[in-house]
Amino acid sequence: MNQAINTSNMKRIIFAIGMIFLLGTLPSCEKFLDTESPDKESGASFWQTREDVEKFTNNLYAEMADILLDNSFFLAAEFRTGIYRETNFSRSGFNRVYYNYLVTNDLKSLMRETYWNSFFRFNQIPEWGAYFKVIQSCGVLIDAVENLDAGILDETDKKRYMGEAVFVRNFMYFIMVRLFGDVPYYTDPYFSGIIGRSNFVDVLNSCIKEVDEYKDYLPWSYTDPKMRAVRPTRGAMYALMMHMNMWNAGFDDANKEKYYQETARLGKELRETNNGAYRLLTVSEFRQLFRGGSQEGLFEFTQNVNYGEVRGLGYQYFNDNVLRQPQYSQAYVYWLNKYIEKYYPIGEVDKRKELWFDQNIYNENSTAEFLKFKGNTGSGIAFDGNLIVFRYADAILLEAEANAELTGGTGEELAKQLLNMIRNRAEATLYNGLGGTDLKDAIFWERCKELQGEGHAFYDLVRTRRILNSEYCSNPISQSAFLRGAWTWPITETALVNNPYMKLNEYWR
């Protein structure tokens, strides 16, 4: 009797343990909590495959291209140097006032302009919210990739995507520092704090530090030719760091020696360790160079008529402005002799002069055209070619500049060599002049020449303070105006909304 009860007790205990076990296993179904919305995709269901990561990353470039190619960032960087003027033909027929506003640094009027801004959208440059959208996306990408299963993405790919996100984020900061000076800086993913602007030298120092940390996450080059230069490589990271160092060198006087040394070191590393990934193309390959995706490209925005990918008017460097429409007698702009003669001193040989200009190069307000990007004119106005942001030649010239600036001219010999690499490639007269200011000026003019139309000109003027000197630009900014931020762009008023810590650029208020 007693025994029987004990047996049945045992059975019940086993049953109970079974039930408890069942209870215990129910909550472990983590999967139960993974839900999908019936009508939209949420972040909980998005990060599941390699394709998701790739599409999200690709979108970063798409969004940057949407911003910078739409708001004529590159165009503005050229016209603000002041060496271009509206042709008589254009003034009488079209009155493209934006040249004059940019030349005279009258950005307030430029912002108020409505007609031409509907094409060129210079008035969207101050809308910095767009840049921060990309920055947030980069944070999201890093955060998501870090937590992905190894089964979805292996360690190399994880690093590459994170490296790309770091590049894009810091590139955006660099662009913003060039445009606005001080900017709010954050790297946290899903950042929701309310912050004001940070000193831009500090911002760039933080950026340099981060890029340096992540630079090895990217390969020197890609096997897929479609990705070459379009997706950042380790070379792009180097170029970005060199640019940021050189920018800080111009503004952080106390530490400028350090920045020059850094730039020189980075340039050297870039040249010597890239395993043949990059080279300077030859003169005969120029067309390929500006078509994009060449071995000289470090970072580019892709555009392709065949893909149906063309963006606003700002996309096309300044082809629209500097090339003559077949039915018109002149292009819309010409350039001042005073400066073009400094680029290309009369009598000096330079293939670039021959290839990029017609015979009217020194003939102001004539039918002259700037042909550098002509090879990329697609059908109609569509520009069919990549928009080059950083390239090998650009980095070499930065290295040259940094070496020339080093105290006591310790790097002058190397600087001359580097400068002559570029001249050599252009089949131009080599530089064998003095060191010091002469060399520095030669490198400056070489950058102007080599990178004309590529969106560096104004920023080179600013960071070297040559913007204060009428030798280098037609409408120099006064020292006091410069200190008050005349070199910046205005920031949109909407930046003040919901942000008590925000201050705008006083110069433009």
Add this chain to the structure above:
Amino acid sequence: MFQHEKIIWMYQQYILSRKAKGLWALLVAMMIMGHVAAQQKMVTMKGIAYEKSTNTPIPGLGIYTGKPLKPIAATAADGSFSITVPEGAEVVFRSISYAAYSIKAKEGAKYKIMMAEQQSKLKETVIIGYQKKSREVVSGATTLISGKELQDVPVANVMELMQGKVAGLNIQNNTGAPGYAGTIQMRGLNSIAISGSGSEAFLRPTSPLFIIDGVPVDPNSNYQYGFDQAGPGLSPLSLIPPEDIESIQVLKDAQATALYGSRGAYGVILVTTKRGKSKVPIVQYTGNFFVSIPPTLRPVIGGQEERRRRINQYMEYTDSLYKAAEIVNETPFLSDSLNPFYNNSTNWQGLFYDYAYNQTHNLIVSGGDDRFNYKANVGYYNEKGIMKNTGFERYALSTNMTYRPTQRLRVFSTISTSLGLNKKGSGNGLLQTDVAKAGAQSSLMPAPSFYSSSASAIAALRTDNNNKTANVRTSLDVDYELFPGLHVANNVSFENQSATEENFVPAAINSNFSSMYSFYDKKTIFNNRASLSYFKTVNNVHNFTIAVFNELNRNTYQANTVKLERTPSDDFKGPYGNDGYYSRGGVMPGSYDERIVGNAATFSYNYDQMYVLDLSYRLDASSTSGKKTPYSNNPSIGLRWNFNRLRALSTSTWLDYGAIRATWGKNVTPQGDIFDAYGIYTDRNGARYNDQPVSGIEYENLPNNDLKPVTNTTLNFGFDMGLWRSRITGTFDFYVKDVDNSLYEIDLPDVNGFNKVKSNDLAWRNIGFEYQITARLLPSTSEWNMTFSLNGSYVKDRITRLPNGKREMYYYDKSAGQDILYRVGKNALTNVLYNTTGVYATDADVPVNPVTGKPVVVKSVVNDNVYYTPLRGGDPIWTDMNGDYIIDEHDRVYAGNSQPLVNGGASLFVQYKNYSLNIYGAYIAYRKILNNAIAERFASFSKPSGNLAMVPIDEYNYWEKAGDKATYPNPYDYARSPYVRPYRIDQTLFEEDGSYFKINQITFSYNFDRAKTRRYGVTSARVYATVYNMFMFSNYSGPNPENVTALGRDQSGGYPARRSVTVGLSVQF
């Protein structure tokens, strides 16, 4: 049976241990006693058991005898019983709802057992954390309402009748739309998130969670559309027939609701439907006929008088008479009085509002005993709205069944289906703007016809709107006792609700194009709870209960709409031939698929039912929580001391019971959706880059990684007392409730990339006091029975934290200017208004700016131009807070609080023999209402040529001529009106006291004598008459201080509350 088994088991245990000789002796003694009893003379007792208050027979009442008490029988369907027991034995009649009644067994006359309803609250059985408990050992705050209290008034939504019955539960029946729900708030504010503007500013509803027979039902649906509800919009509570409700239990504090974990933060309301409990089947029929009565319509000036006044206004307030004449001549409906089109005196309101005659029928069949019982309820409810073209019909069929083959296994299942049909007219249910617009038209306009000038009038009357909501709810509850005291149970439930709306607008009222709209939604709730519980008593005084359970919950919802514009004709309603360019359709926003996993453990201990300790813990994971915060904890602790069990008090005659309770606990409710936590990803409309697809995150809402559920932490102190055999009972609760992590959408600066983020940083504290007192005014020996009860609640809220550490924040009302202030340390919702202190009697009274020598100016923006208009006599005196002689937005003050501080109710029940009278009312006090309706009424004078109705304002003290000391500014100065805006709604002039006392219900009923009805086979019959919502006492100048939004705004477009008169009959076979 069970007792017997236990004894044998004990016996064996003790034999085995050979230790408890004493107990063996006891057992033997007990057996001998039983033997002795068996030898006594047996008598047969016959009689009928009645419920004392209603004088109706009670079926299924348990009859017990012996020591310990053992059930021997139950009363039959007609309340009769016949038992054979030893003479002189004590026979006890008892059940959960009645005070036990005992009698010595004696042969003889027929007994009439009058069962008094359970007055001692202590003996009530309540459900806490899925467990039935005697109230004596409950530490949390809870109130039990019997289903009987919710009868006699036919209403669609039973919560209407709960108003004023539970202290701390603030129910405002603020819409009269049939089938819709008012607002329900448990213990003060649970959300302060607002959307919309002006009268349509919408406070996010936070109705408690409803558990209907163990199945969770969340009535907070569709709120994402604010007042613009999509679809039929019926409240799920409207689909339950009130006749089927056995009881409603309200769990208030966090200890009571802790085990409902992830959804209990707004309180929990348990609805139990009726069960079968009589061996002989009972058929009960209840039928009501009722008349819905519209509110008193406001008087309107009509016909010639209206025209005269309008013309007069032009003559007086236009600069020159010639100009005035010109305006009048240019306005045909004023000048062309001979034209029959303009020569009318139409009573617009009368067209839309009317009496409605309705009926309801309900039939319950139930029967069975402890081993097997069943119930089936069939109900029909029909309520035509007091507004034309609106109404609600409900067909409900529900059954439940308990099957208990052995004492060990219990299976309970329910199936409940209901179908709700409603018509919303041309409005969206809650709002009837067409009616409001049309009803406010000039009487000079012709009554609606096909060619009439008022499209909205015809829209309201001719729109063809049909809605259907179908609901099926099933549940299965299995409980198996493994060992004595150890239960394994599983409860699974599933609910499916689908709703459709069909709306057709004929061409004539829609710019000559007919249009149709159809809506479909589907909502499912799946819930499974598996539990293990163990109960053990040690040494007769230490009682332990331990339980663990796991709960899975899944809710899904999706709504789709199709809007076909320009369908071929009124007779051919598509789907072909519509204009695709204008037509729209697709999935509505707000679809979700939410999952919750909860694990809980609970431990209860009491020492001889004197000292009680409750501990519980629940861990929840929700699919909507942020990535970094997937889990939420819900701990709780409760203590109770029944001091009446103290030796010193146990013999007292005055103290029936007394207890002190203290609880602390935490509750969460998920908020936001998966997108708030994880963001929305899109493929950027198929855009490509580098010839490859892209996809990215939407920059509208920043995903909140730390998204947490809203957390309520409540500290509750309670005191229960019953005096003089429960002649007076009282329950008092004091609580501090902290609401943390409440969701609030904040706009981000542009540098954050995203436009908005749902922040968790909003927190506030509700401090409140509640009391509930019941007094039986006459001794139980009296022929009269009179019970009076009163309850009330005081609750004050105070903001403790705002997003980003802000000290204050506004909810900007962009169009109406009725901003709301949130400030740390202040009540949560404060109106920000211009302070109106009166009306300037004369021009000279207007203060003069000493610098400019000009009178105070008021700033106004008309068509984006800013004007500064000097004030004059007849204009309102707005306080110039900053003393700059300019009245502008900087001069607004923090005015009143739109949330009531005090609310409650009172009831009186009187019975004499077969007659009874039941009166109950509800009140609210210390609440501010913004009377936007009256502002609109005055403002209608600002445009005499517009065709808004002229409402007589003679009853108001307004400024007419220089020197008048008036309350309201001059309404006639139409020329300056757009600049001065004297009747702007964002001023304290229209902020009024919203306190009221309302008599909800007066019911008079009569019970037929059983003797008279018996020959018809009727065991009981009852007739009654009820007036509902008939009387309201208030200082409020508008029509109804209850019929305002949750933010206290009186909206002219709302659906007015109805009054009703009912005649009903309840018969039991």
